[in-house]
Amino acid sequence: MKLLGSGTSPYVRRTRLLLGDTDYEFASLDIYGADRDELRQHNPALKIPMLIDGEHSIYDSRVIARYLSEKMGMESLSWAQENQLTLIDAANDSMVTVALSKRSGLDTGNEIDFYALQHERIARSIDALSEMAADGVFDAWHYPSMCLFCLVDWAEMRSLFDFSSHHPLLDLRERFADRPMIAETDPRKAL
Template structure:
């Protein structure tokens, strides 16, 4: 089994945590630099992660998680858990857009630019919803949605993309799970 990605990607990190003790090769790429051609060869959507196993290529973290969970004999996610993943992925996608825009030299902080206003709104509305779910105990079990939420919150703080005022329960959630398996080993700050 081979996982292609970047050690700083929250989408890749969640899969690395889910893989737990599974044996796999991790190909850590510089996805915006020298290794761009490798991404083109691995995935026509030009996204990471990519999982290769027994001749099968899987292109998206959500689909990869289903594949791995089935191999590990885990129960399928409930509809509520699927909705949680949709929220997490929506906030994550918007945050990636904001990060890439900043790295492209665009001013993402000035109000009135529709594309950036919409991303900020999506991120904060979603984060407030996720914080309420954390406070309601919906992420108590260390399952795939909790792993994804952990990776999102930690990555947002790592990249300094969100102010956590009013949603501090997300930081408390993250801090209470720092000792879970493969969390420390996949910390993007070690890259």
């Protein structure tokens, strides 16, 4: 198997955490620069991660997780866990939108409707996830916990959200800091 990704993407990191010590090749691409052509060749959606496994090309971290869970005989997610992933992805996608906009020199403040909507989605999703974390939903190290860990750690690194009033999420990050592959996949190492 070959995983196309980057060392900074939270979506790629969650896939690497799920793969754990499985034997696979990791290609870290500069998707906005030198390696964009390679991405164009493999994924018309122009997003990472994507997984190549023999004749299968699988796009999107969520679909890759389903593919791997079937292949590796892992337990499938419950509907409640699917909803947790939807909230994590909603916050993550909006944060990526804000980050890319900032990188493009755009003003991402609340006075612009489009960005006010992103900030509201981020805030509400994070509030809900924080309440779930306080209720123990992410106490075990399963795929939704991996995704939430990657989101919180990446958002902190990029200063995209202030988690100081969301202690359950800061606690989660601390609790899982020593899990397998966390240090190896730290996005700060790829900056």
